[in-house]
Amino acid sequence: MKFFIDTANLEQIKEAQSLGVLDGVTTNPSLMAKEGITGKDNILKHYVDICAIVDGDVSAEVIATDYEGMIKEGEELAELHEQIVVKIPMTKDGVKACKYFSDKGIRTNVTLVFSAGQALLAAKAGATYVSPFIGRLDDVSTDGLNLIDEIRMIYDNYAFETQILAASVRHTMHIVNCAKIGADVMTGPLSSILGLLKHPLTDLGLEQFLADYAKGNK
Secondary structure (H helix, E strand, O other): EEEEEEOOOOOHHHHHOOOOOOEEOOOOOHHHHHHOOOHHHHHHHHHHHHHHHHOEEEEOOOOOOOOHHHHHHHHHHHHHHEEEEEEEOOHHHHHHHHHHHHHHOOOOOEEEEEEEEEEEHHHHHOOOOEEEEEHHHHOOOOOOHHHHHHHHHHHHOOOOEEEEEEEEOOHHHHHHHHHHHOEEEEEHHHHHHHHHOOOHHHHHHHHHHHHHHHHHHH
16 A cells, blocks of 8 residues: 655655655645645745655646646646646546546546546546545545445456545544555545554553663663
């Protein structure tokens, strides 16, 4: 399973990269705004700065909602760096843009996916990644993990190469459960990734080891 971090914060990306387990980054306009990154030139530069930190894919989202606008923005984003993956919404024009980019050899991440049918369309259009938002489904009393399971079955049935990128991950058990049911990638905050490190028995065991060592070396 690949680990992506969902942020535009360079320090958090550097920390995740330093762990040695980071495979990529996902971002969106909201995350950029959260870091105070505004204006087209600043946003484009920030994407390049992120690419300089990580070795893997960096999803950069288009703002346009119409087909022509997505094509224009997506091609500009793809030219920024070889690691850029163009992130486009799951809409009619988004699917059309996905097919266009696929035919041009430009990698895509189809985002805001909330149903297996949407994921099937994205795969048919040649998406590199499809991003089901499991946390947001959980928020409205719908089983986000079940959606991952359904998409996995469909993709395996027809040998689609599109990777399932579990998005809107909120906590460590989201990560573990997504790994169990076969998500190819997860993207979430740094806190969720670091949360996998924690277990009280690990802390107690280390404390005991150190105490025993101290006693034996007085």
